[in-house]
Each structure stands twice: as structure tokens, then as C-alpha cells.
Amino acid sequence: METLAQDLATMVRTPLHDSHVAEMHEIGTIHTYDAGETLVEAGSDIDAFYYVIDGAVVAIDPRTGQQYGTGHLGPTQFFGEISFLSGGSAMLGARCIERSTILRVARVDMLALMSRIPEMSDIIITVFAARRRRLLESGEASLTLIGAEEDRTIRQIAAFAGRNRIPFRSLTLGEHEAEAVAHSCNIGTAKPAVIFGKHLVVDAPTPAKIAGILGLDLAVHEDCVFDVLIVGGGPAGVAAGVYAGAEGLKALVVEDLTIGGQAGTSSRIENYMGFPTGISGADLVWRGEVQAMKFGTQFAVPRRVSSLREDDEGIFCAVMDDGTEVCAKSVVVATGVQYRRLSIPRLEDFEGIGIYYAATDVEARYCRETEAIVVGGGNSAGQAAMYLSRTASHVHVLVRGSSLAKSMSDYLLSRLEADPAITIHYHAEITALHGDKHLESVTVHHKAAGEDETVAARAAFIMVGAAPNTEWLSGLVDLDDKGFVLTGAAVGKSTPYETSHPGIFAVGDVRAGSVKRVASAVGEGSVTISKVWDHVRGVD
Numbered sequence: 159m160e161t162l163a164q165d166l167a168t169m170v171r172t173p174l175h176d177s178h179v180a181e182m183h184e185i186g187t188i189h190t191y192d193a194g195e196t197l198v199e200a201g202s203d204i205d206a207f208y209y210v211i212d213g214a215v216v217a218i219d220p221r222t223g224q225q226y227g228t229g230h231l232g233p234t235q236f237f238g239e240i241s242f243l244s245g246g247s248a249m250l251g252a253r254c255i256e257r258s259t260i261l262r263v264a265r266v267d268m269l270a271l272m273s274r275i276p277e278m279s280d281i282i283i284t285v286f287a288a289r290r291r292r293l294l295e296s297g298e299a300s301l302t303l304i305g306a307e308e309d310r311t312i313r314q315i316a317a318f319a320g321r322n323r324i325p326f327r328s329l330t331l332g333e334h335e336a337e338a339v340a341h342s343c344n345i346g347t348a349k350p351a352v353i354f355g356k357h358l359v360v361d362a363p364t365p366a367k368i369a370g371i372l373g374l375d376l377a378v379h380e381d382c383v384f385d386v387l388i389v390g391g392g393p394a395g396v397a398a399g400v401y402a403g404a405e406g407l408k409a410l411v412v413e414d415l416t417i418g419g420q421a422g423t424s425s426r427i428e429n430y431m432g433f434p435t436g437i438s439g440a441d442l443v444w445r446g447e448v449q450a451m452k453f454g455t456q457f458a459v460p461r462r463v464s465s466l467r468e469d470d471e472g473i474f475c476a477v478m479d480d481g482t483e484v485c486a487k488s489v490v491v492a493t494g495v496q497y498r499r500l501s502i503p504r505l506e507d508f509e510g511i512g513i514y515y516a517a518t519d520v521e522a523r524y525c526r527e528t529e530a531i532v533v534g535g536g537n538s539a540g541q542a543a544m545y546l547s548r549t550a551s552h553v554h555v556l557v558r559g560s561s562l563a564k565s566m567s568d569y570l571l572s573r574l575e576a577d578p579a580i581t582i583h584y585h586a587e588i589t590a591l592h593g594d595k596h597l598e599s600v601t602v603h604h605k606a607a608g609e610d611e612t613v614a615a616r617a618a619f620i621m622v623g624a625a626p627n628t629e630w631l632s633g634l635v636d637l638d639d640k641g642f643v644l645t646g647a648a649v650g651k652s653t654p655y656e657t658s659h660p661g662i663f664a665v666g667d668v669r670a671g672s673v674k675r676v677a678s679a680v681g682e683g684s685v686t687i688s689k690v691w692d693h694v695r696g697v698d
Contacts (some may be wrong), residue, residue, distance in 0.1 A: 159435050160424060160433050161288035161438075162287065162294075162440075163291040164284060164447060166291065167289065167379030170280050170546050174227075174236070174281055175278070176283075178275060179261075180279075181278075182251075182261055182271065185263055185264075185398060186207075186264075187261075187263075188257075188259060190258070190260075190264075192252065192258070194255075195239035195253070197215060197252035197260065198250075198251050198252040199251050199449075200248050200249065200251040201300075203245065203247060203248075203303070204247065205239060205244060205265050206268075207236065207264075207265065208237040208261070208262055209261040210237070210261075211233060211259040211261055212258060212259040213257055213260075214230045214255045214258060214260060214403060215237055215252055215253070215260075216229075216231070216252070216253055218251035219251075219352075221300060221355060222356070223356065225253075225297065227538065231254060232619060236282070236285075237252045238286060239286050239289045240283075240289070240448060243452060244374070244451050244456070247372050249299070249300050250292065261331045262431075269454070279678060286487065287448060290325070293423075294323060296325075299325035301326040301372075302314055302328075302552065303315060303328045303352055304331065304336050304340065304348055305329075305349065306350075307330055307524070310364060310509075310510040311364075312351075312363075313511065314364075315365055315368055316328060317416075318368065319368065321416035321417075321423070321516070321518060322374070322416050322417055322522040323420055323441075323444050324368075328549060331347075331581075332348070334662070339353060343359050351363075358455050360541060366460055366682065372455070374458075374459050380597045383486060383692075384485070384487070385402070385409060385572075386402050386409045386410075386469070386690050387410055387461055387488070388409060388410065388485065388490045389474055389476065390412075390419060390668070391413030391443075391447075391492075392415040392666060392690050393418075393419065393443055393446070393683065394421060394444065394494070394682055395490070395665075396417065396450060397681075397683030398444060398490050398684070399457075399683075400455070400683075401451065401684045401687040402453075402455060402687050403452075403454045403463050404451075407652050409456070409459075409689070410455070411458070412458050412459075412463060412478075413459045413460065414461060414463075414551075416460075418439055418443040418444070419443070419494045420445060420494055420667070423538070424538055425541055425542065425543070425544075425545035426438060426541055428604045430677055438518075439676070440687055463476045463477070463479075465630055465641055466489065466631055467616055467632055467671070468661075473486070474488070474662070476489070476630075480561055486662070487694045487697045488661045488688060488693050489662045490664070490665060491631065491643055491657070491662065491668055492666050492684070493626070493628065494626075495510070495624035495625055496515075496624050496627060497625075498624070499620070500620055502591060503590060504590075505591065506596045507591075508593065508618075510522075511595070511597065512591070512615075513618055514619050517532070517542035517619050520619065521544065522548070522550075525550045525616050526615035527550070528614070529550060529551055529554065529615045530550040530554070530615055530616070530619070530681070531553075531554050531556060531613060531617070532546065532554070532619045532621065533588060533622055533623045534555075534616065534621030535557045535562050535565040535617065536566060539566075540562075540566050540571065542572060544570070544574065544577070544620050547579040550617075554613060555583050555588040556587060557584045557586065558585065558586070559650075560674070562582070563576055578614060582647065586603065586604050588600050588602060588682075589610070595626055597617065600613050612677065624667065627668065629639050631643075633656050634662060635659045640670075642668060642671075644657065644658065645663075645671075655682060657687040661684045665679065665686050667668075667679065
């Protein structure tokens with residue numbers, strides 16, 4: 159299966175061309191560093207690109223203050239990773255191990271140069287993405303989580319980090335390393351905690367605080383007016399971000415949880431063109447995010463839009479959940495849908511500690527060698543069941559109806575039926591949840607037989623229904639009776655993605671009548687930007 163980037167260990171290194179280096183010399187400055195001198199501090203803002211002319215540079219693990227990995231960067235190589243594109247915080251430090259001559263180019267100037275020379279950009283981005291993959295796979299991350307197996311908040315942060323492709327390591331309460339980390343941070347006996355680097359213990363941790371530390375939560379400036387505000391970071395929103403940036407529009411993508419949306423929770427997508435061996439939804443959309451950032455599109459995560467208004471000059475202002483505003487000449491609604499919460503007693507008690515709405519590697523670890531329940535009959539439910547069958551002792555798929563033929567792709571249904579680790583239960587539903595500190599078992603009611611069955615499951619994945627996220631639109635656009643955004647002919651417009659309100663467009667699953675597929679969402683997000691561009695020119 160494809161992943162988010164190439165494997166750094168097997169890549170053949172392609173140096174920047176002499177002409178690229180010459181261009182950097184025109185806009186950069188040369189600095190000399192002594193052996194042992196710090197080039198970049200972990201956690202600092204990434205404000206420059208560093209190219210090694212002479213000497214040697216090593217990456218520094220912020221947890222230990224020592225060299226990360228075994229290799230070093232020498233002449234013609236460069237330091238940095240993918241956060242350079244967004245202007246986030248450095249996940250690793252850098253130190254010279256001998257007297258070194260470094261060419262330093264300011265980030266803004268370097269991004270402009272990369273946009274002019276695509277061949278140069280391709281080399282740099284390929285290396286940066288591969289370095290992120292190595293960080294994710296090595297387990298040696300600057301972000302440490304302790305106690306996710308017991309604490310709901312730590313699990314939420316693990317899910318946030320995992321789906322946003324933020325490297326982290328997870329330690330279990332009671333293990334030696336957790337105790338050692340707790341001692342080094344002066345928090346006493348190991349307890350649920352989030353630690354960045356070696357000593358920074360995050361007080362009252364939340365995904366927003368982690369995003370702030372890593373530079374993901376863009377500081378929204380109220381005096382800045384974007385050309386287009388894209389609300390929603392799923393396939394449709396990210397595709398709109400790619401094409402908006404490519405067309406030279408100043409674009410901001412706002413996402414309230416994780417880039418990828420509902421598609422980001424799919425462990426394996428096999429029917430998306432160009433990936434014959436499949437790719438996870440999170441990896442697919444992450445590639446799109448990197449592509450959008452390459453063109454200058456900005457991302458803000460996690461940021462929730464609570465309401466939208468239009469001022470007297472036709473500028474749209476989105477009010478965030480913290481009261482700040484971001485304004486734009488146009489808006490693309492790409493907020494998708496969310497799974498409905500079932501009416502089951504104690505459901506809220508177990509959300510995050512047994513009840514989940516996504517099945518990624520983060521959630522899969524909590525049902526290892528136990529039985530798991532998947533509720534739903536769509537492709538997402540089928541993909542979740544296939545993925546969970548690798549770690550769970552058995553997976554039960556509960557379907558309210560009598561068939562999956564209309565709701566699930568044939569190739570996926572055939573695999574479910576052939577897998578001995580998966581059982582499909584038709585006319586079945588969860589009626590009760592049991593447990594103390596976490597989910598321990600569920601009661602399944604089989605309607606046809608009129609019988610109840612207790613299944614000892616540590617995890618149940620709810621993937622039913624599709625509720626649109628449209629409350630924040632504040633009545634500015636017409637919706638259908640289910641809350642989906644009406645577009646095109648339904649509101650008297652000549653193009654399919656225009657809403658009833660000029661300057662507001664809707665794409666992806668949130669749009670009434672859309673085809674609920676990743677490929678169609680990407681297509682809609684891409685195509686609508688031409689009309690966004692027409693509107694922006696009219697405003698100007």
C-alpha cells in the first residue's frame with residue numbers, strides 16, 4: 159500500500175542543481191558556525207532554509223539533546239522538514255559537529271524561489287516529506303504521550319496527532335520508560351501527561367494547545383482579508399486549496415479537527431485512481447495538503463467556525479469558536495458530514511474510551527487481541543472492519559438491514575464475507591454498553607431471532623448516518639430539509655457549486671445531491687475554484 163512519502167532509507171539522494179544554489183546565493187547570506195554551535199533549536203519557529211556549503215550538521219533529538227539518528231548532513235545537503243512549508247515549529251534541532259559554512263535563506267524568500275523553479279521545489283519537498291515519514295515510523299518523536307490507554311484526553315490528543323501526521327510516541331503507565339520520563343520532568347510518579355521535548359509538560363493539554371506548540375494553529379489576523387476562505391479540510395477542501403494556490407489566490411483552509419475529514423479516517427482506499435495498491439485516507443489528503451502549501455495556501459488546525467456574516471462591502475467574516483474573525487472575499491463550504499450519534503444509554507460515557515468514530519492505527523491499538531464491533535453498512539465501515547481484523551481477535555459488523563449490496567462496493571463486501579476473522583450480523587444493533595473505566599462489553603440485539611448477545615469488546619466503531627455540518631452558515635444560504643447545502647439549478651444558478659448567496663460555494667459531501675466518494679469530492683473542490691476566481695475579480 160502507498161504511504162505518505164518515499165522511504166528516506168532507500169532514496170537515491172538528488173542534490174540541488176548548481177543553478178539552484180546560485181539562485182539561493184543571490185537572496186541568502188553565508189554564515190560560519192563553530193563545532194558544537196546550534197543552528198536550529200527544536201520548537202523554534204522555522205524562519206529559514208539552511209544549505210550546507212562546507213562542514214557537517216546533525217539533527218538533535220529534543221528529548222535527549224543528543225544526535226538524532228546516525229548520519230549527518232554534509233556539503234550540498236540541506237536541513238529541514240515539511241513544516242518549513244507552513245512555517246510551523248521545528249520538531250528537531252540542528253547542530254554543527256565541525257566548523258561549518260552555511261547558506262541561510264529566509265523562509266519567505268525561499269518559498270518564492272521554489273515557486274519559480276518547480277524542479278528545485280520537487281527535490282526539496284520530496285526530501286522533507288521523506289523525513290516526516292521517517293519521524294513517524296521511527297517512534298522517536300519530540301512529542302511524548304503517557305497514559306493514553308487509560309485517559310480520554312490523552313487518547314484525543316493521540317488521535318489528533320496521528321490523523322494530522324504529527325510524530326509522537328505513546329508510553330504506557332507503569333512501564334519503565336514512562337516512569338523515567340515522569341521523573342525527568344519532575345511530575346513524580348508517571349501519570350497521564352503530554353510532554354514536548356525533554357522537559358515541557360503541557361498543562362491541561364488539548365489538541366489546540368498541541369497545535370499551538372507545533373505551529374499548526376495559524377494566528378488569525380483580523381486585518382487580513384483572504385481571497386477565499388475554505389471551511390473544511392477533507393478531500394474537497396484540500397483540493398480547493400491546491401487549485402486556489404495554483405491560481406494565485408490567497409487562500410486559507412480552516413479545519414476544526416484533522417486534515418482529511420471523514421476520508422482521513424479510512425485506513426485503506428483502493429478505488430482512487432493512481433493508487434493501485436491502495437492508500438490510507440490520511441496519507442492521501444496529507445499529500446494534497448503538502449501540495450497546497452507548496453502553492454502558498456495556508457492551513458489553520460484546529461479552528462472551528464461558529465458563524466458567518468457578510469459586511470456592507472460584500473466581505474465575508476467567519477467568527478471562530480474563540481471569538482476571533484477571519485475575513486475573505488469568497489467562501490467555499492467543504493465541511494462534509496459527520497457520523498450520527500446513536501441513541502444508546504451511556505454512549506457519551508464511553509466516547510474516546512471505547513466508542514470511536516474512526517478506525518485508524520491510533521484506535522486499532524486499543525482493541526488488540528480483543529473483539530471489536532463495527533456499526534454501519536457503508537464503505538467506511540467495511541474498510542474499518544478489514545483494517546481492525548489485523549489486530550482484533552474478531553470483528554463483528556452490525557447492519558440494521560438485510561443486505562449490504564446497495565451501500566457497499568462489491569469488492570469490499572466480498573472480502574468481508576471471505577474473511578474468517580469477520581462476521582456480518584444483519585438485522586442487528588447495539589442496545590447497551592458496559593464497563594467502568596473503559597468499555598468492556600456490549601449488548602447486541604438480533605432482531606430476526608429476538609435474542610440478545612453480550613460481546614466482550616473493548617472498542618465499538620460507529621459509522622452510520624451522515625449529518626451535514628452547516629449550522630455555522632447562519633442562514634446565509636439555502637439548505638434542504640436534511641441540512642445539506644443546495645447548489646446549482648436547485649437555487650437558480652447556472653453552475654453546480656454556486657449556492658443561493660453570491661460568493662459562497664459548496665463542494666463535497668455537504669452539498670445536496672453530491673456523490674459520496676473521495677474522487678468526486680476532489681473533483682468538485684478543484685472545479686469550483688474557477689468560479690471563485692471570477693467572483694474575486696468582481697469584488698476587486
